[in-house]
Amino acid sequence: MTAAPTPTPLSPPAAGPAAAPVHEHITDAIKAPALVRLDGDTVLARFETMKVYAALGAVRTLLRRGRIRPGQTLIDSSSGIYALALAMACHRYGLRCHIVASTTVDSVMRAQLEVLGATVDQMPPSSSLRLDQERRVRHVRRLLAGRPDMYWMRQYHDPVHQAGYGEFAALVDAALPGERLTVVGAVGTGASTGGLTRALRATGRAVRLVGVQPFGSVTFGSERFSDPEAIIAGIGSSIPFGNVRHALYDTVHWLDFRHAMAGTVGLLRDHAVFAGLSTGAAYLAGGYEAARRPGGGPYLLLGPDTGHRYAERVFARHREAADPAELRPQRIGTPGDLRPPWSVLEWAGRQAPPGAVHTEDTEGEPA
Template identity: 50%
Template sequence: MFDHIADAVKLPDLVRIGDNLVVARFETMKVYSALAAVEHLLNTGAVQPGDTLMDSSSGTYAYSLALACHKYGMKCHIVCSTKADPSVVTQLELLGATVEQVPIPPGPMVDKMDLEVRLQRINEILAARRDVYWMQQYHNGFHYHGYREVAALIDREMPGAPLTVVGGVGSGASTGGLATYLRELRPDVELVGIQPYESVTFGSEPVEDPVASISGIGSPVYFANVTYELYDRIHWIAHDQAVAATLALYRDHGIFGGMSSGCCYLAAEWEARQNPDRQFLFIGADTGHRYMSSVYTKHDQAVSLTGLEPRGIRELTELELPWAVMDWNRRPYEVAPKVLPC
């Protein structure tokens, strides 16, 4: 019996879809992160019950933070894009959050401008109010804490052969937290990160995806929560191939996931074939409801995945569409300082 719906929503379903391939399918994975973050802030006295917690998000973190605030009796303020799904905005408001949608200036680099105008609005709010705490999901390391519980669950459910975790990099907290805590339990764990093209996080920003960059797994701005030294390999996947893989995951296995789930499935299925002596677990971070109009209803337009293989590269200068893979070997990396933090 759960005391709050957030504790039930966060739990993943572990589903075996291949001999050495398992998906951790979440309704909303970031609930783990948000719950642990709010609990940490209350326990350390950084915030008091009834304070307002604020962040910039147009998707799963906004929902997760609103749920966490609902559980712990905190106020919640979300600064988001005008592109945010109206159904998500409605959910946030019904949970008691206030939602502020910031218009995006016209012009190129829309995703980067979206982040920058939201950052500007957050700074204005912080300057005017003293009762607001900025969560900074991209930079505050306490967002790692919630994934200790997930790591213990995975370790318990997947004993035996060495384990590789495949997940979208995004803010760095989910895959970084999982790898950190899993390696405390079993040092043999490998971590494979998934990136879109046009992301500064692992250096793909010079390669333009002609359709669209995939939100949620990469970014045009710097994220401090990405610990590069945790990653063994990186896959870069283009938008069209991500759409096709998302549909394939649903058709082949009935897993209704978002585009990051599709990317992880494409990479993990390939990885599992290359390494039959290892176990592979990939992250299905959320459901596919937000992607009905952009992915699922356009299934008849999807490209074919038949014969598709990643191009192995040794240097970032070799990056090409539609799919590349590189041994990262847990090395450090620095994002160009001209890229503004968010």
């Protein structure tokens, strides 16, 4: 049985209430994370939806460059989180939005998109994530062929989606000053971890980047494995991503669904933080990294979304979750040594595995 968490010492009362900003649009209110200290030097950046940074940064940049214009329709495929961020950015800047939705988009998310003015085409149930992704890509291409006025955002391949994370980097730099910093986060599209790390390194900081992957993802070469329970969206992909810059990553952790679930449930149990599966995976990997390198400076864990869409698949099964304190990874020396359920490799800036190189022939839009 897991021991009760140690109570946090009472903080002294604040000197006085600070004036709360009045935001011009909801995107300004939800884009910045809550920064929560977990253990020692470990801090969680917990977002309602981190992809607001990606969508706002991309839309603003494209408008400024004249690549898109007010009133135009932006189109992309998504499993939900980016779709909502893009719909809100379009709402803010007077653009139309069309989403080719994964079969995994639920009725609540679809209703939000439609009320925001987005039109939604949802794919039918599929036997695999890859088939779902490929169907969506084909549908996007059919729509573009008939509607040349649409603009395909290509969030997984267009580096414009990294632009917004410079603002997040400035927030991190002010909140966690110093020479060294370790960033731990799900790789996913590569835009958040890559955009944040590049912006921080540009200031001269020594930033170590730890990426988290599921088994079955091509991004760092684990596609030969199968994890039937894995919810791969937001952590990895079955097709190559153009926005992943493999050479940025110092360390990579691969975790199966059960380990990610243990981290997700453990984060709620130990710190009262209700967050998604990729946040739990980062919590497990980050805790291991911080324990292995004590005194190595702040560890920033990225928590890109809340736990609501994992209520049934993860939180309702909390009694099945292992205690994170009892879990340890297998340290490996080469990608060929990779094996479930949890492996860690000092990636040390290696280039992309052959199957993870994005070309026009591998063009696609994953979950």
